[in-house]
Amino acid sequence: xxxxxxxxxxxxxxxxxxxxxxxxxxxxxxxxxxxxxxxxxxxxxxxxxxxxxxxxxxxxxxxxxxxxxxxxxxxxxxxxxxxxxxxxxxxxxxxxxxxxxxxxxxxxxxxxxxxxxxxxxxxxxxxxxxxxxxxxxxxxxxxxxxxxxxxxxxxxxxxxxxxxxxxxxxxxxxxxxxxxxxxxxxxxxxxxxxxxxxxxxxxxxxxxxxxxxxxxxxxxxxxxxxxxxxxxxxxxxxxxxxxxxxxxxxxxxxxxxxxxxxxxxxxxxxxxxxxxxxxxxxxxxxxxxxxxxxxxxxxxxxxxxxxxxxxxxxxxxxxxxxxxxxxxxxxxxxxxxxxxxxxxxxxxxxxxxxxxxxxxxxxxxxxxxxxxxxxxxxxxxxxxxxxxxxxxxxxxxxxxxxxxxxxxxxxxxxxxxxxxxxxxxxxxxxxxxxxxxxxxxxxxxxxxxxxxxxxxxxxxxxxxxxxxxxxxxxxxxxxxxxxxxxxxxxxxxxxxxxxxxxxxxxxxxxxxxxxxxxxxxxxxxxxxxxxxxxxxxxxxxxxxxxxxxxxxxxxxxxxxxxxxxxxxxxxxxxxxxxxxxxxxxxxxxxxxxxxxxxxxx
Numbered sequence: 080x081x082x083x084x085x086x087x088x089x090x091x092x093x094x095x096x097x098x099x100x101x102x103x104x105x106x107x108x109x110x111x112x113x114x115x116x117x118x119x120x121x122x123x124x125x126x127x128x129x130x131x132x133x134x135x136x137x138x139x140x141x142x143x144x145x146x147x148x149x150x151x152x153x154x155x156x157x158x159x160x161x162x163x164x165x166x167x168x169x170x171x172x173x174x175x176x177x178x179x180x181x182x183x184x185x186x187x188x189x190x191x192x193x194x195x196x197x198x199x200x201x202x203x204x205x206x207x208x209x210x211x212x213x214x215x216x217x218x219x220x221x222x223x224x225x226x227x228x229x230x231x232x233x234x235x236x237x238x239x240x241x242x243x244x245x246x247x248x249x250x251x252x253x254x255x256x257x258x259x260x261x262x263x264x265x266x267x268x269x270x271x272x273x274x275x276x277x278x279x280x281x282x283x284x285x286x287x288x289x290x291x292x293x294x295x296x297x298x299x300x301x302x303x304x305x306x307x308x309x310x311x312x313x314x315x316x317x318x319x320x321x322x323x324x325x326x327x328x329x330x331x332x333x334x335x336x337x338x339x340x341x342x343x344x345x346x347x348x349x350x351x352x353x354x355x356x357x358x359x360x361x362x363x364x365x366x367x368x369x370x371x372x373x374x375x376x377x378x379x380x381x382x383x384x385x386x387x388x389x390x391x392x393x394x395x396x397x398x399x400x401x402x403x404x405x406x407x408x409x410x411x412x413x414x415x416x417x418x419x420x421x422x423x424x425x426x427x428x429x430x431x432x433x434x435x436x437x438x439x440x441x442x443x444x445x446x447x448x449x450x451x452x453x454x455x456x457x458x459x460x461x462x463x464x465x466x467x468x469x470x471x472x473x474x475x476x477x478x479x480x481x482x483x484x485x486x487x488x489x490x491x492x493x494x495x496x497x498x499x500x501x502x503x504x505x506x507x508x509x510x511x512x513x514x515x516x517x518x519x520x521x522x523x524x525x526x527x528x529x530x531x532x533x534x535x536x537x538x539x540x541x542x543x544x545x546x547x548x549x550x551x552x553x554x555x556x557x558x559x560x561x562x563x564x565x566x567x568x569x570x571x572x573x574x575x576x577x578x579x580x581x582x583x584x585x586x587x588x589x590x591x592x593x594x595x596x597x598x599x600x601x602x603x604x605x606x607x608x609x610x611x612x613x614x615x616x617x618x619x620x621x622x623x624x625x626x627x628x629x630x631x632x633x634x635x636x637x638x639x640x641x642x643x644x645x646x647x648x649x650x651x652x653x654x655x656x657x658x659x660x661x662x663x664x665x666x667x668x669x670x671x672x673x674x675x676x677x678x679x680x
Contacts (some may be wrong), residue, residue: 115184
């Protein structure tokens with residue numbers, strides 16, 4: 080009988096995160112919120128003063144940052160309180176208010192960038208010479224001036240900033256369709272019982288030993304989205320048109336150029352990724368052939384791609400054991416890393432277990448001036464230990480960045496973030512393969528590793544290819560109808576999977592309509608580049624030792640004090656070259672060989 084989900088109140092305090100370290104109570108949150116509401120309009124006083132002196136410019140930037148730091152904590156606290164139990168309207172309200180505050184703050188400070196750009200370069204250089212404290216902002220100001228061709232007047236920037244909430248409409252609409260309005264059908268599970276299909280249970284049904292259950296879940300999911308194809312296609316098309324509007328308003332040639340320029344990533348990184356993966360698709364096809372052989376099916380369908388290849392492989396891993404194992408696995412990163420990691424895992428950084436109303440999934444979050452926080456829904460599975468390692472990778476990246484960098488450079492890009500998380504998974508995989516004697520567990524770990532690469536490197540690249548094609552289609556003035564999107568998506572699945580012997584079921588053509596990441600445009604490619612880079616860094620750390628560790632930790636310490644592509648290059652990986660992607664695929668092929676041996680194939 081399934082165990083009932085515990086209430087929030089029944090979870091042991093030591094297994095919850097300590098949000099009181101941000102604000103001791105909600106009353107203090109309200110006081111800080113009122114202060115920020117009062118201070119935000121005062122940014123107006125700095126209008127027209129930036130070009131008068133270096134001291135004026137420094138004072139304006141400091142005022143903005145000091146306010147921003149508090150607002151960030153307000154936002155984090157409110158949302159994490161809400162995520163503890165999403166049934167509590169109080170914290171939903173706090174989260175909504177914090178979002179509005181952030182939007183107001185952005186609009187109030189929209190004149191900052193245009194006003195900095197109005198200062199002649201020679202005047203800026205004189206300011207840096209005259210006002211020593213202004214050197215804190217030198218890289219940030221250089222980043223602004225780099226984007227000068229794409230910054231508009233203060234009036235236009237204010238309008239664009241005020242559109243922030245409106246521009247999120249396609250994502251919000253999709254969330255309502257996806258989470259509230261769609262009604263998924265009931266299906267028959269492997270035991271012959273009627274079961275409700277849901278977003279959360281979908282993958283579990285795809286992992287069923289029953290082919291009929293997998294097929295029913297696949298058809299139930301995609302058939303339901305197909306029925307909403309016109310609404311969802313119009314919504315996604317609006318997202319694309321919004322991007323085109325912004326790109327043209329900011330005078331970019333393409334939406335891809337605009338998206339990648341935000342972090343100064345060359346567009347070639349994106350297109351090289353797609354080209355390299357497509358060149359090496361035979362590696363994926365070899366793995367698919369092994370999957371078909373192990374499952375002993377006459378036809379391998381799209382709904383057969385998530386069935387575990389190692390039956391009953393999930394051994395119970397209690398949270399205490401997971402913490403200990405992760406710490407041992409990450410020992411190659413050095414004593415300081417492991418010490419801080421262990422301290423965090425034992426100091427209420429982590430909200431460990433599921434409770435009624437708790438947000439699903441897992442993440443690492445926090446704000447400058449706090450320690451990192453991790454949300455888990457730990458279920459004592461081997462997979463959950465990998466999730467712990469993954470999220471603590473993000474947290475340690477945040478910890479070192481916040482400790483070493485001043486507030487202006489206290490964030491890091493998603494381009495780098497996914498490296499820190501997947502590198503931890505790679506080291507955990509290496510540790511388990513070296514220390515595990517049980518053949519079944521070793522096979523499971525190998526398959527977990529391969530599935531990670533399949534889902535992250537290959538699948539996310541396919542998603543990136545789809546995003547690029549639909550944007551190019553719209554940029555050429557062509558309509559994005561459901562038929563067009565389905566044709567593009569079906570062709571991609573034929574190339575990635577059909578050429579590997581998989582039966583590409585017709586309903587897969589509508590899978591694009593259920594992918595939430597398409598509302599964070601040109602985002603998913605970073606999962607693929609991230610796992611490619613982390614694979615290269617992990618190999619270097621294992622083979623080279625301390626020199627590679629030092630280069631990697633320096634990247635974790637750097638935040639946004641340099642451009643992401645340069646910080647990663649200094650760590651030893653050049654993502655402007657296809658070599659890291661090709662090397663990761665070579666690792667994937669070696670993993671397939673090891674899995675074949677472990678399974679006696």
